[in-house]
Amino acid sequence: MRHKIVLNVFLLLSLCSCKNEVKTEVKKGITPFTKAEAQLSLLLDKAESENKIPRTVSEKGEIHWTNPKFDWTEGFFPGSCWYLYEQTKDAKWKKAAEKFQAIFEDHKYKTSNHDLGFIFNCSYGNGYRLTNNYSFKNVMITAADSLLTRFNPNVGCIKSWDVDGGWQKDRGWMFPVIVDNMMNLELLFKVSEFTGNDKYKKAAITHADTTLKNHFRDNNSSYHVVDYNPETGAVRSKETAQGFANESSWARGQAWGLYGYTVCYRFTKDPKYLKQAEAIATYIINYENLPDDGIPYWDYNAPNIPNAPRDVSAATITVSALLELDDYSKVSYKAFIDKIMSSLATNEYTADIGSNHSFILKHSVGSIPHGAEIDVPLNYADYYYLEALSRYNN
Ligand code: GLY
Secondary structure, rough: OOOOHHHHHHOOOOHOOOOHHHHHHHHHHOHHHHHHHHHHHHHHHHHHOOOOEEEEEEEOOOOOOOOOOOOOOOOOHHHHHHHHHHHHHHHHHHHHHHHHHHHOHHHHHHOOOOOOHHHHHHHHHHHHHHHHHHHHHHHHHHHHHHHHOOOOOOOOOOOOEEEOOHHHHHHHHOOOOEEEHHHHHHHHHHHHHHHHOOOHHHHHHHHHHHHHHHHHHHOOOOOOOEEOOOOOOOOEEEEEOOOOOOEEEEEEEHHHHHHHHHHHHHHHHHHHHHHHHHHHHHHHOOOOOOOOOOEEEEEEOOOOOOOEEHHHHHHHHHHHHHHHHHHHHOHHHHHHHHHHHHHHHOOOOEEOOHHHHHHOOEEEEOOOOOOOOEOOOOHHHHHHHHHHHHHHHH
């Protein structure tokens, strides 16, 4: 399925609450993509002057930069720059992507966290896809080797979090695996292709199979955290960290699962992964409390619906995944994709140029149980939106 952004924005105006405004803008040649580029140009100016990577907006109303020691979101801003380079061919974006990903290159050696797939695939991975720069490929290989140190064959998974420090220390876990971890597998699949060594791919497949077995409920919604015994591989508990309750469905977790199994199908063509991605999509699309505009509450079972905060990041990850899944599946996701894309384009979710501290999208949620990043812009909401816009365009 191939889309044209401008045409579809026109086509779908009937779904938009702010349809007249979007219509007027499109007539003037202002599209969702041109607005996104204008915003990130302003954000790039701020990032350049601080030499830091923007993550979100703090409670004080200032840009919150990524933690230079390590931050799971540090790959997304350079990744967004790569998508802008792909779409505009403006060398300014390539230069920016290279500069900001170089800030954390050394983190490829870190073995204390599972997030290396997120970080290095979104940044160096897009860079390699667009430039064939072999040094980017080498960074990805080193990051994949670091990530593999966390794979435990007894469990059949990559360990998500260490449990000897931070808030995780108080949860009594031994080997926690979060559904988000499915997003780290793309790096492993790619590095197997680069190196011809299938150890990375084998670990990715084993992780995906173990997660398929233990993370999903009968209705194909997902637990956030499954804790394992690292000696026996037995499941110790199924819980949440960022969702409303252990038995609730945290919205971004459902999106990570959908995206992760779609990617597993891309690399393996194993029909069980396609089936799982389709099943998660069915859960999301048919959920009874999903708002009419398709932008989910932060948890599908959040308290205070319909007044619970939305999570735009969950919507952008979901729609980007569906744009890929639509190419593989006999099911058409076009209507739901169009609904989300047209909703995101309205001024309810897309910031006016110069506002929102120059992030593209408003109304995302980091972690409500931790009281962190509630109803804010997030660099990963913007990254997956740009990816979705690129997938529309390509
Ligand atoms: N662990 C990534 C997230 O907050 O979704």
